[in-house]
Every structure is written in C-alpha cells, then in structure tokens.
Amino acid sequence: MSAAVVPRITAVHIDGGDTAWVLGSAGLVLFMTPGLALFYGGMIRTKNVLAMIIANFATIAVVSIVWAVVAYSLAFGPDAGHGLLGTLHLAGLAHPNQQVAGFQLTVPPLAFAAFQMMFAVITAALLTGAVAERAKFGAFLIFATLWVVVVYAPIAHWVFAPTGWLAHRGVLDFAGGNVVEIDSGASALAVALVIGRRRGWPREVIAPHSLPFTMLGAGILWFGWFGFNAGSALASGALASQALVGTQLAACAGLLAWCGLEKLRTGHATTLGAASGAVAGLVAITPAAGYVNSMAAILIGAAGGTISLFACSAKFRGGYDDSLDVVGVHGAAGVVGTLLVGVFATKAVNPGIRYEGLINGGGHLIGVQALAIVVTIVWAFTMTWVIATLVQRTIGLRAAESAEIEGLDTALHAESAYDFGNTRATRLGS
Amino acid sequence: MKLVTAIIKPFKLEDVKSALEAYGIAGLTVSEVQGFGRQKGHTEVYRGAEYKVDFVPKIRIEVVVDDGDADGVVGVVVKAANTGQIGDGKVWVTPVDQIVRVRTGEKGPDAL
Numbered sequence: 066m067s068a069a070v071v072p073r074i075t076a077v078h079i080d081g082g083d084t085a086w087v088l089g090s091a092g093l094v095l096f097m098t099p100g101l102a103l104f105y106g107g108m109i110r111t112k113n114v115l116a117m118i119i120a121n122f123a124t125i126a127v128v129s130i131v132w133a134v135v136a137y138s139l140a141f142g143p144d145a146g147h148g149l150l151g152t153l154h155l156a157g158l159a160h161p162n163q164q165v166a167g168f169q170l171t172v173p174p175l176a177f178a179a180f181q182m183m184f185a186v187i188t189a190a191l192l193t194g195a196v197a198e199r200a201k202f203g204a205f206l207i208f209a210t211l212w213v214v215v216v217y218a219p220i221a222h223w224v225f226a227p228t229g230w231l232a233h234r235g236v237l238d239f240a241g242g243n244v245v246e247i248d249s250g251a252s253a254l255a256v257a258l259v260i261g262r263r264r265g266w267p268r269e270v271i272a273p274h275s276l277p278f279t280m281l282g283a284g285i286l287w288f289g290w291f292g293f294n295a296g297s298a299l300a301s302g303a304l305a306s307q308a309l310v311g312t313q314l315a316a317c318a319g320l321l322a323w324c325g326l327e328k329l330r331t332g333h334a335t336t337l338g339a340a341s342g343a344v345a346g347l348v349a350i351t352p353a354a355g356y357v358n359s360m361a362a363i364l365i366g367a368a369g370g371t372i373s374l375f376a377c378s379a380k381f382r383g384g385y386d387d388s389l390d391v392v393g394v395h396g397a398a399g400v401v402g403t404l405l406v407g408v409f410a411t412k413a414v415n416p417g418i419r420y421e422g423l424i425n426g427g428g429h430l431i432g433v434q435a436l437a438i439v440v441t442i443v444w445a446f447t448m449t450w451v452i453a454t455l456v457q458r459t460i461g462l463r464a465a466e467s468a469e470i471e472g473l474d475t476a477l478h479a480e481s482a483y484d485f486g487n488t489r490a491t492r493l494g495s
Numbered sequence: 496m497k498l499v500t501a502i503i504k505p506f507k508l509e510d511v512k513s514a515l516e517a518y519g520i521a522g523l524t525v526s527e528v529q530g531f532g533r534q535k536g537h538t539e540v541y542r543g544a545e546y547k548v549d550f551v552p553k554i555r556i557e558v559v560v561d562d563g564d565a566d567g568v569v570g571v572v573v574k575a576a577n578t579g580q581i582g583d584g585k586v587w588v589t590p591v592d593q594i595v596r597v598r599t600g601e602k603g604p605d606a607l
Contacts, residue, residue, distance in 0.1 A: 264506070265506070265509070268509075269509050470504075470506050471537075475537050475539065475548075476537075479537070479538060479539045479540040480539055480540070480541070481539060481548075488529070488550065490539060490546040490547065490548045490549075491546065491547050491549065492544065492545075492546055492547075493538070493544075493545040493546060493547050
C-alpha cells in the first residue's frame with residue numbers, strides 16, 4: 066500500500082444468514098465485558114468491587130462512542146498511506162452502504178462496524194485488570210479514550226484491515242491475538258508500571274473476595290468468545306463452525322493444562338486455576354481459530370494454559386503489580402497463539418490464506434507472525450506509557466491514598482457492594 | 496491475667512499482627528466490627544437518595560496476657576496502629592479472673 070487510496074464505491078451483496086450471525090456475534094462480544102467485570106470483580110477486595118464493575122460498564126459507553134465518532138474510521142477507513150492508518154472517511158459511521166476497503170463483506174458495513182466496536186470495548190476494558198483497586202474513575206475513562214485512538218485503532222488497522230501494513234505482509238490474526246490480546250497485555254504492563262503498585266502489594270495478601278463471581282464471569286467470557294472467534298469469520302458457514310469448535314477445544318485444553326499442572330506443582334487443582342486456564346486457552350486460540358484444525362486447537366489451548374501459569378508469577382519477580390494478570394494471561398497466551406498460527410495454519414481449513422505454517426513446509430508465516438508480535442508489543446507498550454504518564458501528570462490516574470485505604474466504592478462512588486446487616490445506614494433529609 | 500482489647504483501622508491489622516508476633520504473644524482473636532468515635536462516617540447515594548453511614552468498619556483485636564506483659568502489649572499495638580490521623584482507634588486493658596485451655600483443662604497462665 067503506497068499512496069492514499071481513493072475509496073472505491075462498490076455495492077455490498079448482503080447475505081441474510083451472514084448478517085444474522087455477525088449481528089448476533091456483536092451481542093455475544095458485547096456481553097463479554099460485563100462478564101469481565103464479574104471475572105475481575107470477584108478477584109479483588111469487597112471495598113473495590115463496584116469501582117471495578119462501573120469502570121467496565123463505563124468503558125463500554127465511552128469506547129462505543131469514540132469508536133463510532135472516529136476510531137472505527139482510523140482502523141477500517143480507506144488507507145491513508147503505507148498501511149499505517151485509516152482516513153476519516155468513515156468517521157461518524159459515514160458511508161454505511163459502501164464496501165469497507167479491502168474486504169468482500171456479505172454483511173452490511175454497519176454490522177461489521179458494530180461487531181468490531183465490541184472488540185475495541187473489551188480490549189480497553191481488559192486494562193481495568195492492570196490498574197485494579199487504585200485507578201480514578203474519570204481519569205481511567207479519559208485514558209481509555211486516548212488509548213483506543215492512539216493504541217488500538219492503529220494496531221487494528223495494521224493487522225485487521227487487509228490494507229494494513231502487517232496484514233499486507235501476510236500476518237494472520239483471526240480474531241485478535243495481536244490486536245486484542247498482545248495489545249492489551251503490553252499496554253497493561255505499561256499502565257501498571259506508571260500507576261504503581263497497590264498499597265501493601267505484594268507483602269499483604271490481596272485475595273479474591275468472591276470466586277463464584279469470578280467463575281460466573283469466566284463462563285460469560287467463554288460463552289461470548291464463540292461470537293468473538295466464530296463471528297470473526299464474518300459469515301455463517303463452515304469457517305465459523307471450525308472456529309467455534311476450535312475455540313471450545315482450546316478452552317477445554319487450557320483448563321485441563323492449568324489444573325493438571327497446578328495439581329502437580331502445589332497439590333491442588335483450584336477454581337481460579339480452572340477459570341484462568343480456560344481463558345488462557347481461549348486467548349491462545351483467538352489468532353488461530355479460523356486457520357487451524359481441531360487437533361491443533363487442542364495443542365494451542367494447552368500451550369496457552371501452560372505458558373500463562375508460569376507467566377503469572379513473573380510479576381512477583383519483576384515487581385510490577387499487574388493486579389489481575391493481564392500480562393500473564395492475555396499477553397503471554399496471545400504471544401503463544403500468534404506464534405503457533407505460524408506453525409499450524411493450513412489452507413485445508415482456510416483456503417484464503419497466502420502462507421501456511423511450518424508443519425506444511427512454510428517458514429515465512431512464523432517470521433511475519435513474530436514481526437507482528439514485536440511491533441504490537443513495542444507500539445502498545447510505548448504509546449500506553451506515554452498516554453498513562455500524560456494522564457497521571459495532569460489530572461492524576463491514581464486515586465488518593467485515603468481513597469485507596471477506605472476503598473474506592475465508598476470513596477469514589479458513594480456506594481457499598483454488600484450490606485448484610487441492619488445497623489448500617491440512616492436516610493438523610495427524609 | 497489481663498485482656499488487652501484494641502480497636503484499630505482495618506488496613507493496620509497486618510502491621511499490628513506482625514508486631515505482636517515479634518513481641519512474642521501466643522495467640523490473638525480478631526473480629527470485624529463497626530462503630531464510631533470522633534471519626535465520622537460517610538454518605539452513600541442510591542438513585543439520588545442520600546444515606547448517612549455512621550458506623551465505620553474497624554478491627555477488634557483481643558489478646559489475653561500475663562499481668563506483666565499488658566503494658567508491653569499495649570505499647571506494641573499503639574505504636575503499630577498509629578497513623579496520626581483521626582480514627583486510629585483505642586486500646587484498653589481489663590482484668591481476667593480465669594482462663595482454661597479446652598483441650599487439656601490447664602488453668603491460669605499455663606493456659607495462655
């Protein structure tokens with residue numbers, strides 16, 4: 066891609082079944098973010114659970130609007146040059162009947178824009194896990210707004226848009242191994258370093274307050290991931306079916322790998338391990354779901370669960386409080402899955418790909434996959450560091466120490482998550 | 496024997512427990528309580544209606560010690576729980592008539 070491309074106005078042939086599946090998938094992926102709120106909310110202390118939940122819900126609100134106004138166009142608008150960024154041609158969701166540059170969609174472009182909107186939402190929402198129990202509410206939303214424009218949209222353009230420079234080199238990322246998982250993992254590391262550790266971490270035990278909540282959230286994420294991965298076929302046929310089956314098998318393999326390993330290492334299979342392993346398996350299959358067969362999906366899921374188990378303890382050695390392991394789960398399993406696309410991708414599953422993986426004799430693919438990983442990590446880490454520092458130095462990203470001690474729920478939001486007694490509050494002004 | 500009761504800020508529990516262990520106490524009991532002193536509570540808002548929450552969450556620590564250790568234990572708790580801010584809590588000492596270890600039936604200081 067070189068000079069600016071004048072958008073070609075092509076009619077979109079709309080298929081009813083494909084449209085129904087992509088719209089339904091948009092709903093499934095939307096539901097992942099409230100699921101994430103519960104998944105994360107259960108892993109923190111009672112005094113901060115509402116702050117976590119509202120941060121996720123408000124991220125849905127902010128990112129959806131930023132996406133519609135500008136970020137969708139930066140990601141999927143006609144290429145502005147060299148595959149680096151989209152133009153503002155689609156800003157404000159303009160030209161909804163015009164084929165999206167580089168695609169041969171059989172769904173209305175607005176269905177595609179809505180589906181991709183939910184990806185931007187959950188990727189930004191994942192960062193709440195890195196700043197848990199200490200971020201200011203409004204400041205996080207400003208950070209998320211800048212982040213979607215500066216970090217998410219360019220990477221989505223490079224990798225997801227066929228006109229993007231990494232996609233042009235043959236990089237394969239079916240549903241966001243780079244764009245969602247590695248991106249959020251590298252960004253989580255940067256923002257966790259900027260905002261600093263929670264008071265008392267890691268000396269004090271900061272344990273999950275409700276693992277049943279976390280398991281419910283993990284179940285919602287798993288359910289929503291069918292839309293995430295199988296919806297990324299952007300059609301309701303054989304490829305979506307393969308992606309859905311691969312997604313299921315990888316989640317199962319991730320769960321079993323994590324629980325099996327921790328049983329060997331510590332003597333116990335844990336519920337949090339089961340949830341973490343399933344999510345790590347889902348993360349690992351995300352870039353691969355539409356390129357690999359079912360047995361490869363099992364291997365990829367197991368690899369994701371295994372690597373994440375070890376990656377989650379790195380924060381104690383590194384001294385960074387990535388509170389809910391965005392780096393360890395999404396970053397690490399995202400890297401594993403993206404590399405393994407370069408091993409297992411096959412035209413037997415997806416005839417549309419240019420390069421096959423190592424087992425089919427091609428070495429090129431794993432090389433460009435590695436390039437995409439490095440580029441994504443460098444861009445996401447650097448730019449997130451800059452944005453987070455900017456917000457921290459101006460309005461402050463971190464909550465006051467007194468609010469952190471009291472708990473963000475009462476200090477920032479004037480609410481308590483749990484009230485099991487009858488002695489607590491009296492009504493004012495009645 | 497004396498019962499030392501302390502009301503402290505919840506986030507100071509770890510510091511107080513570590514300091515008491517270092518002092519050499521044999522055990523303690525902790526409960527989550529709520530109450531008020533000079534520190535005021537906070538306001539909560541539900542669909543526009545404001546509620547005053549008068550009672551502040553606190554931690555109550557109870558330690559039974561030999562007579563000679565009471566002042567020392569009080570000193571350890573006061574030092575470890577102090578932040579200089581309002582709401583740091585109170586420590587008081589009360590006499591204990593008898594104490595029995597349930598498992599062995601030992602009585603008095605032997606049961607500590």
